[in-house]
Amino acid sequence: MASLIVCHACDLVHRRGPIADPGRVRCARCHAELYRTNSAGIDTAIALAVTASVLLLLSNVYPLVALQLNGTTRETTLLGAALGLYAQGYGAIGALVLLTTVLIPLFQISTLLYVLLPLRMYRRAPRQRELFHALTRLRPWAMPEVFMLGALVALVKLSAMAQVVPGISLFCYGALMLTLAALTSVTPTAQFWQWVEGSRT
Numbered sequence: 001m002a003s004l005i006v007c008h009a010c011d012l013v014h015r016r017g018p019i020a021d022p023g024r025v026r027c028a029r030c031h032a033e034l035y036r037t038n039s040a041g042i043d044t045a046i047a048l049a050v051t052a053s054v055l056l057l058l059s060n061v062y063p064l065v066a067l068q069l070n071g072t073t074r075e076t077t078l079l080g081a082a083l084g085l086y087a088q089g090y091g092a093i094g095a096l097v098l099l100t101t102v103l104i105p106l107f108q109i110s111t112l113l114y115v116l117l118p119l120r121m122y123r124r125a126p127r128q129r130e131l132f133h134a135l136t137r138l139r140p141w142a143m144p145e146v147f148m149l150g151a152l153v154a155l156v157k158l159s160a161m162a163q164v165v166p167g168i169s170l171f172c173y174g175a176l177m178l179t180l181a182a183l184t185s186v187t188p189t190a191q192f193w194q195w196v197e198g199s200r201t
């Protein structure tokens with residue numbers, strides 16, 4: 001971790017020292033926030049990542065929604081929704097849905113587990129630095145909340161035409177959205193390097 005930190009508001013350079021209490025570290029001159037330290041430990045991050053992986057699995061296995069119309073019922077899964085878009089000629093949108101709702105969250109969860117589990121035992125996973133950098137770059141592309149909002153709007157509109165039964169996957173995906181938000185907030189970059197630093201001792 002760098003030992004110097006520059007205030008983004010006034011460019012004052014600070015030396016990074018040991019912090020007694022978790023909280024916000026502010027600039028000595030203009031009081032802008034330099035960074036936050038987290039009270040959550042590595043165990044919390046691992047627990048959240050394991051929870052997220054179970055929720056991601058469940059939301060892909062169970063049906064997302066079932067539509068009942070004229071006595072027939074049709075169900076679809078998260079993957080089926082992306083494939084359905086592809087089949088109707090919206091290949092690019094289908095790929096984007098698959099990437100932002102399944103593949104990037106999967107990469108996010110598996111990378112964190114891959115680097116955090118060895119750190120928990122004071123070891124280092126091979127290529128942890130490159131993987132964590134890739135993770136921080138890809139994080140803005142995980143958009144479960146955008147998908148949830150879109151799905152809910154579509155379901156409300158569809159309910160005028162057919163009977164809509166929300167599936168287990170929809171509830172799991174809603175819980176996954178909250179778990180991923182919590183996971184991102186307990187694993188900021190500065191916190192990760194602090195854990196790496198701690199694993200050296």
Ligand SMILES: [Zn+2]
Pocket residue numbers: 007008009010011012027028029030031032
């Ligand atoms: Zn400042």
